[in-house]
Amino acid sequence: MICRIAFKNLLHKPLYAGLCWLLLACSTAVLLLLVALNRQAKEQLEKQIAGVDMVLGAKGSPLQLILSSVYNLDAPTGNIYLRDAQRFMQHPLVEYAIPVSLGDSYRGYRIIGTTHAYLDKYKLKPAAGTVFNKSMEVVIGATVAKRAGLALGDSFAGTHGLGEKGHVHDEHQYVVKGILPATGLSLDQLILTPLESVWAIHATNVQVREEEDGHDHDEHGHAENTENERDEHHAAQPHDHARSETGTDPHGEHSHEHGDHRPEGAHHQHAPSGKASDTPGPRNNSAQFSPNTQITAVLMKFKNPLAQLQLPRMINENTNMQAAVPAIEINRLQSLLGSGTEVLRILGWLLAALAACSIFVMLVQGTHERRYELALLRSMGCGRSKLLALVVAEAAILGISGILGGFLLSRLAGWFLQQQVFTRYHLNFSGAWKVTQADMLTAGAILAACLLAASFPAIRAFRLNISKTLANA
Amino acid sequence: MIYTKNLAYAHPNGGVLQFPDMACAAGEVLLITGRSGAGKTTLLHLLAGLLRPGSGEINVAGTFIQTLRPAAMDAFRGRHIGIIYQQSHFIAALSIAENLQLAATLGHGAQKREELQELAEKLGISTLLHKKPARLSQGEQQRASIARALMQRPQLLLADEPTASLDDENCMAVAQLLAEQAQQQQAALLIVTHDSRLKELFANQIILS
Structure with a gap:
């Protein structure tokens, strides 16, 4: 009442x-x-940083490194030499190491050069099609497939840089080999391809750009790393002419320079034996790393917490690379927000x-x-x-x-x-x-x-x- | 049904009002008149238990109401005493029917639809039941407030200047209606007024001085 x-x-x-x-x-x-x-x-x-204990990348803002390599949000800090990174990728305390190479995009969706380990981290298999096996093959996230209207077997050209506009690598067509199931992670909005694709494109691309005078080279504004200034968007050095298809003797290229740091360490999980030239498929391509081959970052998981204490400090103090711990940076980000x-x-x-x-x-x-x-x-x-x-x-x-x-x-x-x-x-x-x-x-x-x-x-x-x-x- | 003895009220500003003893049996009408300021409204409030007397006693339906605690007084009033005010006021947000039902619910919990309809027809307001109080005329409001008091099925009906704002015709109608209903429900009816028109109707009178 x-x-x-x-x-x-x-x-x-x-x-x-x-x-x-x-x-x-x-x-x-x-x-x-x-x-x-x-x-x-x-x-x-x-959820996104699960399975990543440390990120190895170029010097710069650690938060930026995490954002760019783990969350695929910010521009990368720059590139690092694969040969430098491999010392740590093969470290006994490292459980797995996933190299990533950024630089291009398609309709605003990032194209990430990486290895199968990237998918293994999420324990993911394509919902349709297969994983990438050769250079220029891609596996796309669920959102990319839906919004960009890509289907299995479609081909497309990447755009240089991470924006919607930029130089289009028309001469290199990616082929969609697989579509990933929806995960609710940033993975849905990524295009994954073997590292070799990125190297292949930018090896030639830089040549072209050199002729054209690369005036818009730094338009994406992540020139923190003056050391790598000239090549910061490019996974490969201009004089790395090696296309993935053209095979060269891996040991001829590398052994004299790196000793036991063999390039197949980039695919640590897949070719632990080190006999890269014997393994078929894309792993084989690691054989063609030139001494100056570059990647953007390496996502690492440690075998035990001890490494968490040791490795980042060691890398930050003794190398010209940077090690960032996602957990720390995310706390920092949250306090900033x-x-x-x-x-x-x-x-x-x-x-x-x-x-x-x-x-x-x-x-x-x-x-x-x-x-x-x-x-x-x-x-x-x-x-x-x-x-x-x-x-x-x-x-x-x-x-x-x-x-x-x-x-x-x-x-x-x-x-x-x-x-x-x-x-x-x-x-x-x-x-x-x-x-x-x-x-x-x-x-x-x-x-x-x-x-x-x-x-x-x-x-x-x-x-x-x-x-x-x-x-x- | 109601009687008072040596009733007196101490005004907060110091004055003391003495009231003559009075009594009214069930079905009877007692008219209380007096000039303005003689304490007519105060007496009514004392009888209704809205005010506490300074001394003396009031007995309504066998209960000395001056001894009741506030909460018990409210409940007692709801069950036994129906009050009709000079200015009819209703819960503005509720319709007339809801206002009437509310009175019954608060009084004794029962809530009979037919009873309401019957009463409304007797008082000539059955067509107004769905309306909001503000839409009724003075005479209609007065009749509705009589209906509300009767809905409580009180043993004591107190009316404070029930006819002051009504014209001659309505005045007679309302006065007769009140007397009739009190008679039918076997309630004691006390009318406090200075309206000389009523003095001609009711013989039983007390004059306050």
């Missing part, structure tokens, strides 16, 4: 109640969206406070205007505690419906962001309808604020002097 009257009272003043509801819903939506985004970002960030979400959070709570204030004003004004009604209720046998409950119920109805509205609004906003914004950052949010403890705490706090706002008018209704009120009516 009390709830019914409270509800009717709210309906009796639809504009005022609507305003309060809107304020509540908006503040709840902002706060719950923040909660959801924080949770999702954390999950996403952590934290200040931004903090501002939004404050805004959300301000809105909530505003909503509570408007409820307060509405109820104070309402109980004043309706004091005669309240007195009437008591004269009809309604106890004081019921009057208290009536006022609190009005706030509670508003609060609960506002919070529910805000919850729906936040999920709607999350869905919208997913459609419009996050795909660009390789973020894939899932479990949108999950209600976490943080959600409940936020909702509880907002409801408590509503009830607090109702407490003063409710107590006033409780202490109403009915005789005086009725006499003065």
Whole structure:
């Protein structure tokens, strides 16, 4: 009965109640969206770095190195020489090492030169087709297949750089050999190809560009590494003319320079024997690494935590390469982003406070205007505690419906962001309808604020002097 | 049904109001008149248990109401006392029917649809039941508030200037209706008024001075 009257009272003043509801819903939506985004970002960030203990790359910002090589977001810091990296890729404490080579893209989707180990890390097999085996063969992520409209057997040319526009390597056509299942990771938005493809393209490409004068060479603006300035986008040196198809004797090329650091170490998992020239398929191509062959980064997993302590320090101190630990960098990133979400959070709570204030004003004004009604209720046998409950119920109805509205609004906003914004950052949010403890705490706090706002008018209704009120009516 | 003894009320500003002893049996009408400021409304509030007397006793349906605690007083009032005010006020957000039902629910929990309909027809407001109170005329509101008081099935009906804002025709109609209904429900009816038109209708009178 009390709830019914409270509800009717709210309906009796639809504009005022609507305003309060809107304020509540908006503040709840902002706060719950923040909660959801924080949770999702954390999950996403952590899921992505699973299986990567350390990233080896060119000197520069460690965060940038992680973002570019693990999350495929930022531009790479530069390139490193494969022969330098191999010393660590073959380190006894390293469980596996996955070389990656960035530089090109197709319709904004990155083409990553790597090995099968990249897929092994995710324990993934193509949902359709096979893995890449030869140079210029690619396996594409599920999103790429859907959005770029690529199917098995299609061919396409990569664009130089990571943007939508750039030099198109028309003379080199990639062929789609496999399509990966959807994972919800940035992998969905990648195009994977053997390292050799990247080298092949850029070996010739750089030649062409040298003739043309590479004026737009640094347009992608990741020239941190002055050492590699000239070749930073290019996995291969200009004088590395070796196409993957043209075989040269691996030992003839390398043994005199690297001693036991054999290039097949790049495919540590696949050719642990070191007899690269005996193994068929793409691994064979590692035989053609020139001494100056470059890659962008190496993702590594250690065999034991000891290496985590030793290797990064050793690399950072003794080589001209950089070792970055994803876990550390992601913590740093989260604390950097934290200040931004903090501002939004404050805004959300301000809105909530505003909503509570408007409820307060509405109820104070309402109980004043309706004091005669309240007195009437008591004269009809309604106890004081019921009057208290009536006022609190009005706030509670508003609060609960506002919070529910805000919850729906936040999920709607999350869905919208997913459609419009996050795909660009390789973020894939899932479990949108999950209600976490943080959600409940936020909702509880907002409801408590509503009830607090109702407490003063409710107590006033409780202490109403009915005789005086009725006499003065 | 109701009687008072040595009833006095101490006003917060110091003055003390003394009231003559009075009694009214079930089905009877007692008219309480007096000039403005004589304490008519105060007396009504005392009888309704809205105010606490300074001294003396009030007995309604066998209970000395001055001894009741606030919560028990509210419940007792809901069950036994129906009040009709000079200015009819309703819960503005509820329809007339809902207002009437609310009175019954708060009073004794029962809530009979037929009873409401029957009463509304007797008072000539059956076509107004779905309307919001603000849309009714003064006379209609007054009749509706009588209906509300009767919905509580009270043993004591208190009316505070029930006819002051009504024209002669409506005044007579309302006064007769009140007397009739009190008679039918076997309730004691106390009318507090300075309306001289009513003095001609009811013989049983007390004059406050």
